Amino acid sequence: MKKVSSIMKIALTGAILIGYSGCGVKSGNKIIFSMSKQDMAKTIIKGKTTKAELSKVLGQPQSVDFTGAGDEKWLYRNISSQAKLTNFIPIVGAISSGTDDKTRTLVIIFDKQGVVKNYSYSISEGETVGGLMGG
Numbered sequence: 547m548k549k550v551s552s553i554m555k556i557a558l559t560g561a562i563l564i565g566y567s568g569c570g571v572k573s574g575n576k577i578i579f580s581m582s583k584q585d586m587a588k589t590i591i592k593g594k595t596t597k598a599e600l601s602k603v604l605g606q607p608q609s610v611d612f613t614g615a616g617d618e619k620w621l622y623r624n625i626s627s628q629a630k631l632t633n634f635i636p637i638v639g640a641i642s643s644g645t646d647d648k649t650r651t652l653v654i655i656f657d658k659q660g661v662v663k664n665y666s667y668s669i670s671e672g673e674t675v676g677g678l679m680g681g
Contacts, residue, residue: 577604578650578667579624586667590654597660604652613655617663622652647672 581589589595589603600620607620627647649672654665 575605575622575624578622578652583667590662590665592662592664595662597656618656620654624650
């Protein structure tokens with residue numbers, strides 16, 4: 547009897563982990579998702595890289611805007627969310643659920659000639675909470 551109980555625990559744990567691993571969502575630019583800060587530094591060179599070159603590598607930006615000085619500003623963003631393990635625990639998931647989130651943001655400023663003037667690439671982590679305790 548004890549052997550069956552151990553096998554059931556292992557099977558249940560495996561099922562939860564397999565289910566958990568498939569509950570991730572990614573949105574936004576897929577290219578920057580896989581790029582580190584070092585990759586960005588190799589790809590984007592201030593005073594050298596052009597808009598055309600970046601369009602080829604990164605695709606079209608999610609938004610285009612202008613700075614107060616009239617320089618063009620491109621924005622790329624990628625958000626990945628992974629469901630919290632507590633989401634899959636009966637009763638607990640209804641009380642406290644959510645996702646662990648990672649946001650990658652790339653902002654590029656171009657001069658009047660369409661060459662990179664400056665850029666910033668940040669990776670931030672946070673969470674989204676829900677359920678009765680998510681308030």
